[in-house]
Amino acid sequence: MRKTILLAAxxxxxxxxxxxxxxxxxxxxSFAVLIEEGETGDDNHRIAFPDExxxxxLTIAALDETGDVDRDYDGKVVLSVEPVGRLMEGQAxxxxxxxxxxxxxxxxxxxxxGDVAVWVEDAGxxxxxxxxxxxxxxxxxxxxxxxxxxxxxxxxxxxxxxxxFAEIKVAERDVVVTNVRRDGFYCQDLSEPGGQYGGMYVYxxxxxxxxxxxxxxxTLRGQIDEFxxxxxxxxxxxxFSTVKVEMPEPVVLTxxxxxxxxxxxxxxxxxxxxxxxxxxxxxxxxxxYDQWRVLINPDGDCGEPADTILVSETAGIxxxxxxxxxGDELEAVTGTLRYHYLAEPSWMIVPRRAADxx
Amino acid sequence: xxxxxxxxxxxxxxxxxxxxxxxxxxxAYQGAEVDLTDQDVRLTLLHTADIHSRILPYDYxxxxxxxxxxxxxxxxPFGGLAQIATIIDRERAKARRSLWLDSGDAFQGAPIFNVFxxxxxxxxxxxxGLDAFVLGNHEFxxxxxxxxxxxxxxxAFPVLGANYRWEVEKxxxxxxxxxxxxxxxxxxxxxxxxxxxxxxxxxxxxxxxGDNSLGVQPVNFIQLTQELVDELRPDVDVVILLSHLGLxxxxxxxRNVCGIDVVMGGHHHVALDPPTVVPYAPVAxxxxxxxxxxxRDSCAEHKTIVSHPQAFAKFVGRLDxxxxxxxxKSHSYKLIPVDATVPRKAEVWELxxxxxxxxxxxxxxxxxxxxxxxxxxxxxxxxxxxMLGNFVAxxxxxxxxxxxxxxxxxxLGIRTDIQEGDILLEHLYNVLPFENxxxxxxxxxxxxxxxxxxxxxxxxxxxxxxxIQVAGIAFTMNCREGEAQDIEINGIPLNxxxxxxxxxxxxxAWGGSGFEILARNTSKVDTGISMRSAVIDYMSRHAQLPVxxxxxxxxxxxxxxxxxxxxxxxxxx
Numbered sequence: 001m002r003k004t005i006l007l008a009a010x011x012x013x014x015x016x017x018x019x020x021x022x023x024x025x026x027x028x029x030s031f032a033v034l035i036e037e038g039e040t041g042d043d044n045h046r047i048a049f050p051d052e053x054x055x056x057x058l059t060i061a062a063l064d065e066t067g068d069v070d071r072d073y074d075g076k077v078v079l080s081v082e083p084v085g086r087l088m089e090g091q092a093x094x095x096x097x098x099x100x101x102x103x104x105x106x107x108x109x110x111x112x113x114g115d116v117a118v119w120v121e122d123a124g125x126x127x128x129x130x131x132x133x134x135x136x137x138x139x140x141x142x143x144x145x146x147x148x149x150x151x152x153x154x155x156x157x158x159x160x161x162x163x164x165f166a167e168i169k170v171a172e173r174d175v176v177v178t179n180v181r182r183d184g185f186y187c188q189d190l191s192e193p194g195g196q197y198g199g200m201y202v203y204x205x206x207x208x209x210x211x212x213x214x215x216x217x218x219t220l221r222g223q224i225d226e227f228x229x230x231x232x233x234x235x236x237x238x239x240f241s242t243v244k245v246e247m248p249e250p251v252v253l254t255x256x257x258x259x260x261x262x263x264x265x266x267x268x269x270x271x272x273x274x275x276x277x278x279x280x281x282x283x284x285x286x287x288x289y290d291q292w293r294v295l296i297n298p299d300g301d302c303g304e305p306a307d308t309i310l311v312s313e314t315a316g317i318x319x320x321x322x323x324x325x326x327g328d329e330l331e332a333v334t335g336t337l338r339y340h341y342l343a344e345p346s347w348m349i350v351p352r353r354a355a356d357x358x
Numbered sequence: 359x360x361x362x363x364x365x366x367x368x369x370x371x372x373x374x375x376x377x378x379x380x381x382x383x384x385x386a387y388q389g390a391e392v393d394l395t396d397q398d399v400r401l402t403l404l405h406t407a408d409i410h411s412r413i414l415p416y417d418y419x420x421x422x423x424x425x426x427x428x429x430x431x432x433x434x435p436f437g438g439l440a441q442i443a444t445i446i447d448r449e450r451a452k453a454r455r456s457l458w459l460d461s462g463d464a465f466q467g468a469p470i471f472n473v474f475x476x477x478x479x480x481x482x483x484x485x486x487g488l489d490a491f492v493l494g495n496h497e498f499x500x501x502x503x504x505x506x507x508x509x510x511x512x513x514a515f516p517v518l519g520a521n522y523r524w525e526v527e528k529x530x531x532x533x534x535x536x537x538x539x540x541x542x543x544x545x546x547x548x549x550x551x552x553x554x555x556x557x558x559x560x561x562x563x564x565x566x567x568g569d570n571s572l573g574v575q576p577v578n579f580i581q582l583t584q585e586l587v588d589e590l591r592p593d594v595d596v597v598i599l600l601s602h603l604g605l606x607x608x609x610x611x612x613r614n615v616c617g618i619d620v621v622m623g624g625h626h627h628v629a630l631d632p633p634t635v636v637p638y639a640p641v642a643x644x645x646x647x648x649x650x651x652x653x654r655d656s657c658a659e660h661k662t663i664v665s666h667p668q669a670f671a672k673f674v675g676r677l678d679x680x681x682x683x684x685x686x687k688s689h690s691y692k693l694i695p696v697d698a699t700v701p702r703k704a705e706v707w708e709l710x711x712x713x714x715x716x717x718x719x720x721x722x723x724x725x726x727x728x729x730x731x732x733x734x735x736x737x738x739x740x741x742x743x744x745m746l747g748n749f750v751a752x753x754x755x756x757x758x759x760x761x762x763x764x765x766x767x768x769x770l771g772i773r774t775d776i777q778e779g780d781i782l783l784e785h786l787y788n789v790l791p792f793e794n795x796x797x798x799x800x801x802x803x804x805x806x807x808x809x810x811x812x813x814x815x816x817x818x819x820x821x822x823x824x825x826i827q828v829a830g831i832a833f834t835m836n837c838r839e840g841e842a843q844d845i846e847i848n849g850i851p852l853n854x855x856x857x858x859x860x861x862x863x864x865x866x867a868w869g870g871s872g873f874e875i876l877a878r879n880t881s882k883v884d885t886g887i888s889m890r891s892a893v894i895d896y897m898s899r900h901a902q903l904p905v906x907x908x909x910x911x912x913x914x915x916x917x918x919x920x921x922x923x924x925x926x927x928x929x930x931x
Contacts, residue, residue, distance in 0.1 A: 237634065290739055
């Protein structure tokens with residue numbers, strides 16, 4: 001024990017002996033960003049995920065290296081929301097500060113979630129480069145998004161929170177695993193009213209271990225990416241309950257529905273089904289991408305992609321041999337709905353097993 | 359993850375000894391006491407990982423995901439250490455407080471390593487001003503003696519690796535003991551930053567299963583990290599874990615260790631943009647081996663930022679932290695592409711240029727071997743065999759002097775795709791950077807079944823993406839059952855009573871990637887024939903690739919030929 005104390009003392013003395021002189025640079029060093037008005041929430045009482053922009057009134061003060069207000073500071077600052085989040089469209093992201101202080105600065109945020117802060121960064125002046133001095137508001141605790149809040153977007157090839165790292169709200173909701181693949185899994189939020197935008201593909205790269213259809217997720221977070229127009233949650237961190245719940249009923253698709261990309265986007269990654277279809281002749285997409293088409297428009301033609309939908313990833317399913325099925329009438333094809341903007345047609349069904357091809 | 363544990367007395371002693379050792383090799387603090395109380399202080403962390411010898415710019419067509427990250431197709435060539443140095447200088451000039459940290463695997467992956475064994479990589483990083491480096495698994499590719507020599511001669515930066523206990527006496531042990539530090543502490547204008555290094559264990563076959571040529575005993579990294587954090591945290595504002603453990607392990611550390619602010623990792627060549635934020639939430643399975651593990655209430659709301667900046671010198675990661683009163687209050691992240699728009703830093707280029715010239719005189723890297731009419735992919739669309747895998751395995755099997763019944767080689771030994779266009783010798787060094795040789799081995803039919811079953815089980819855990827590539831043999835990889843089925847060797851069903859001669863590479867032959875069945879086989883013969891040279895010879899005999907046996911069939915519908923994905927490994931999952 002004495003030896004340990006002695007060693008610790010030597011360590012501390014060694015550290016203390018390393019102090020060197022340092023001259024603090026002049027000028028702005030950081031910013032104090034105070035919230036004068038607006039809700040901040042806390043870890044246990046989060047601000048609801050905003051459907052409408054949320055406003056704040058700030059006071060911003062430039063500080064020097066000693067922490068005092070730098071009254072000589074006249075410059076431009078850039079506002080941003082970090083690490084994820086957005087200033088409202090139309091909200092000015094640049095601001096002039098005179099004599100070191102700006103008061104009553106209105107900032108509006110939208111599509112913001114999780115723990116964020118408003119950053120204020122020195123952008124310099126007309127002839128002066130920004131110093132990168134920065135300050136952040138107190139943390140603003142926004143609620144985590146549901147799958148639907150993540151997915152819902154005007155652009156069917158994108159998503160509301162594209163590019164964000166997000167914790168997805170799954171606790172106290174029934175987010176059920178619907179299809180386990182070799183590089184990820186599909187899940188569906190059964191608590192979503194109407195089931196719209198409730199599906200999500202979680203890309204795990206490797207086959208998920210221990211996860212089975214019907215299990216529910218207890219935590220889910222990851223990076224929201226678009227893979228050729230298909231929303232994925234990448235580099236995920238998730239936990240699940242092994243207690244199984246009832247699977248959702250697949251939504252039956254018609255040719256009319258598949259022609260409407262916006263309507264289909266609301267079903268992306270959800271369980272779907274097409275009925276009374278015919279297996280079309282295989283084309284290049286089968287050999288190259290393991291994708292083959294079925295005719296869903298009874299009055300249509302396999303030569304017209306819009307009359308068909310793709311069936312994908314069947315090479316790994318035992319007992320499914322597409323070349324021998326060409327021309328067959330299938331009562332139904334069930335699976336999760338996927339999208340790829342280079343595929344023709346772009347929407348495709350990913351069956352789980354041979355029984356999904358009835 | 360290592361499951362080795364460390365006894366408490368040993369831990370305390372080794373920690374303090376290592377700490378003092380670290381201090382003896384340089385003043386841990388640089389800077390002075392500055393009162394930053396109640397101030398938002400910005401710390402800019404610049405991050406590279408898995409440079410893999412791409413210290414000279416190289417031609418490359420970015421993948422879709424890389425384009426999404428900001429790599430622009432027509433802005434090549436990409437990479438280059440002189441270009442990275444320019445980005446580092448530019449960012450440092452703007453940042454009042456910054457550090458440049460590298461997460462290891464600077465070695466292996468371009469011909470310059472094969473010729474100079476890592477010297478220009480280490481010299482270049484030193485000249486460019488790297489602040490700290492953690493050991494990756496590929497640092498040992500030319501042998502641990504080479505690692506020790508290159509680092510001792512040329513590293514002007516601290517080399518970290520707290521989880522390596524250099525226990526077995528080897529020729530390099532003393533050098534590595536003195537060179538490799540568990541952590542450093544930097545005082546950056548009043549902001550005190552601890553950087554703990556965790557070297558790779560998951561891909562260090564030689565540590566656990568081989569002959570332990572490194573002489574290293576790895577320790578449980580979660581336990582050790584927690585102990586180091588506990589010792590360092592009271593004296594610093596920020597704790598960073600610089601890691602080459604891999605993403606899975608980095609996330610495990612973040613979940614289970616209380617008090618780390620940032621994990622800056624590498625090894626898996628992925629980009630986390632934006633970084634992952636992991637709450638402290640210990641998982642029973644991951645801490646079960648740790649003596650006296652207890653949940654820390656003080657960390658109930660603590661979150662750790664985990665960042666990875668991709669690989670091959672394509673990006674520099676910039677993580678900006680706002681630190682206030684010893685607490686990371688907020689963060690922001692940006693990946694900066696390393697492309698032709700970035701000028702090279704003269705000082706670094708002057709260092710690298712003689713190596714570049716000598717390399718050009720040593721190997722004719724611009725020699726055209728063949729032409730790829732389409733991309734030759736190393737992974738198949740269905741997870742089974744692949745165009746490039748089939749070609750490489752055939753080249754090994756059919757090489758004069760080898761000529762075995764079949765060939766099995768590991769998929770990850772093939773490191774990159776070949777892109778459409780002329781195939782240069784340089785590309786082959788990128789595809790097959792390792793200096794592996796072809797080894798032949800005799801196996802009974804039962805052993806062939808066992809070998810392929812193991813490969814299937816290993817692949818099942820990796821998305822049923824085949825971990826082997828083959829020639830002369832076909833089978834169904836049933837990942838659901840964990841079993842290889844319908845095995846045929848040269849079109850004839852496998853006979854358990856027969857004996858077959860197989861070609862493989864020396865890495866697998868000696869048990870690499872867990873192929874124990876080969877490690878214990880006594881019939882191995884190392885032909886001494888380089889795997890890369892076999893592929894170069896085979897490729898040189900074909901002006902164009904791929905080739906379909908039926909000339910009239912389009913390549914994407916072709917089912918047999920050369921460099922064709924022909925279904926010799928069918929996957930069921």
